[in-house]
Amino acid sequence: MPDKKAIDRRSLLKLTSVGAAGALIASKASAQTYPSPSSVDVGHVKDGKVMFDPWRSPADTPSGPLPAPLPPEQRVGFAIVGLGRLALEQILPAFAESKKAKVVALVSGTPDKLEAVAAQYGIKKEACYSYDAFDTIKDNPEIKAVYIVLPNGMHREYTERAAKAGKHVLCEKPMSINSAEAKKMIDSCKAAGVKLMIAYRIQYEAYNLRLAELVRQKKFGRLVGISAINVQTVAEDGYKQWRHKKAMSGGGSLPDIGLYLLNTSRFMTGEEPVEIMATMYSPPGDPRYKEVEETVSFTLRFASNVIANCFTSYGARDDKHQRLNFETAVADMPNAYQYEGQKLAITSRQDDATSEANLTLHAPNQFAAEIDHMASCVIEDRIPRTPGEEGMQDHILMEAIYQSAQTGQPVKLQPAPKLDAFRGPPAEIKM
Template sequence: MTFDETRRWTRRRLLETTGGLLGASLWLPETALAAAGEVKLPPMKASTEVESPLPQPQEPDKRVGFAIVGLGRLSLEELLPAFGECKKAKLVALVSGDKDKARTVASQYGVSEKNLYDYKNYDSLKDNPEVQAVYIVLPNNMHAEYTVRAAKAGKHVLCEKPMANSVAECQQMIDACRAAKKQLMVAYRLQYEPHHRAAIQLARSKKLGALKLFSADNGQNQAPDAQWRHKKALAGGGALPDVGIYCLNAARYLSGEEPVEVWGSMYSTPGDARFKEVEENFLFTLRFPSGLIAQCTTGYGHHDSRRMRLMGSEAWVDMDPAFAYSGLRMRISRKSPDDPKASDTVERSLPQPSQFAREMDHFAECVQNNRQPHTPGEEGLQDMRIIEALYRAAREGKSQKLEAVAKQDAFRGPAPSAEG
């Protein structure tokens, strides 16, 4: 048999030769075995190799139906494509002020035209049983209003971060969802991402030793065109609440602690039209009860930089990039167990599924099981308390003391499952 003839020995021919389905079950080593609603395959690789688990999506009619509220860049570039990876969430509706754009996007993703809404008829979502949850992807100043309206319409709410522009608005959102008996989650995608979950485990298991220092930088160079992020009334602030919140939130979830004292300083380049209303750069320090110190920077006027490092008495873990949507890289350094005169720095590679699919699936699972999300409204509220304190510190030129919180993970719900 020639090489070309061998190539033509296809699966179809094998099935025909061995008698259809019965032959397939006898001859194909990759035959699927269905058990308890899951599809299983025999291992393809040796036990020395990493083998990815098979996706196990729920049947479509069992998944939680989402309405995406706002069709800006994040929705179009990340959220809508992420539904293709979701196992427990599905896209069923769109909310946009631009009817033509909504119709175009609906046709691209198979959303029925009857499930297209604008901001005026948003409240009529209450009459649509296909929509169980909304994902709010609007300018920050609109988060509170559209969360409250969704809760009154009987819908669960997943809201982008920052949760709102003030502590008062965050509390209003929490109260509305609690009164409606609906779940509220803030979209802290990295708390569901495999590398960050691994870093949390390293920190909490004491494999780094006592936590001493945390450093993080997250910034980007904003386009000069007018955009809502440059308007204080819409954004609430500049780099700090938009991209600096990643550094702040990471310091909190890696350690499980809450800061007891904060310092802050901000600066904007004179004459730069982008920063007439909001700050360009913000530097801040957080002091935690254990003695851990976090030093963070964030900016709107420099080349992309998204890195972090957590330093312990025995080892450190870092990521660069740490806060990007994909391509995360993790390194761990400690004294070598083989050579007492050497240090080992290793790179740990983990799966990189869609961060947005993971967070949406987690929220869908919480809706299905009536369980508090890992990042509920209280988590977003705590970040806003700290952000307000940091702005006070910057304005007054002195540190701000915060109320001590003894409990670990005081504002978080149960940890997400491995798949969610």
């Protein structure tokens, strides 16, 4: 007598097979024909980049250009020198948004941190260097450039060592601890035939770039004055930080955060100050300010008679704000020097009323923008927008600020021969 269970299994398999075939036939029979897509939906390729025609009316803000990253093998390889807070919180993550650069090596004096970060970012063990072994980066062809994120007092040494190894240099601001050290950095890079760029991220930030355009184009008439503030607090045991040791920092709030006010005022106008007046204060007996200053207030007068009033301190709650007063408008910019969160409001007359317009821009990551600019300069053999000469000029001006604060007298300076006298060609930042 046949096994009933075996018959049931055979019947089930047969039915399942027939059912599957029937479903496939039915699926083919019911397949739909869709309308052909338009060029607006499909886009087109030009010079290896995908582009789309506008899909919104002119009433809406157009979309920005699509990301067009270089293939990994064509990107400029960077070694990150120093794995402190800035490198780990901002710079390394920014490479994920970079289109022209990649991290290929790390340098640190802390072995366990070096190992941990290398594992997080997939850096090969042989591309992890101690400071003692730094010079051997010359033997790694993947490294085209270094990004120096060390205390200011170490910038010169590692710039010179990188240049000797034949690597281009992107160096954090301030460039060094004084103008003499900065000059030696420039000379060493020129002698080695490598590029030197200072990481003035604000000159690559979308809102500050747009505001600089409005100034240069005289959109609201003559720029009369700039008011700029950059303050933050320091922990009570902050004197243990390298920033409070003059040999490592070069100074206190001025070169650390006051530099943003100085450099951005110069960048906005394209001019150089012809007169500087300053005053300085530090709380007596506070060990945090035994070697460096807490608070500096300084005024810059430019050749066009634009006046910039700048205030920086380690003693006041975080605030990073700038305001530009034009003939016919006021430009207000909260969070002007933050890593993100910039805003730009323009107050002006509209017929018989006062109008406040808030500009909303596509703002790429500032660090990714500056890194990609450096990579472009390496690939295309161009002068960076913020070369070593730009950094050295800021040191010369900070030395004048300290001189004025110490003497109580204004310091006169020679006018620059042209606009953007210490900068290279403008960077192409997609906003």
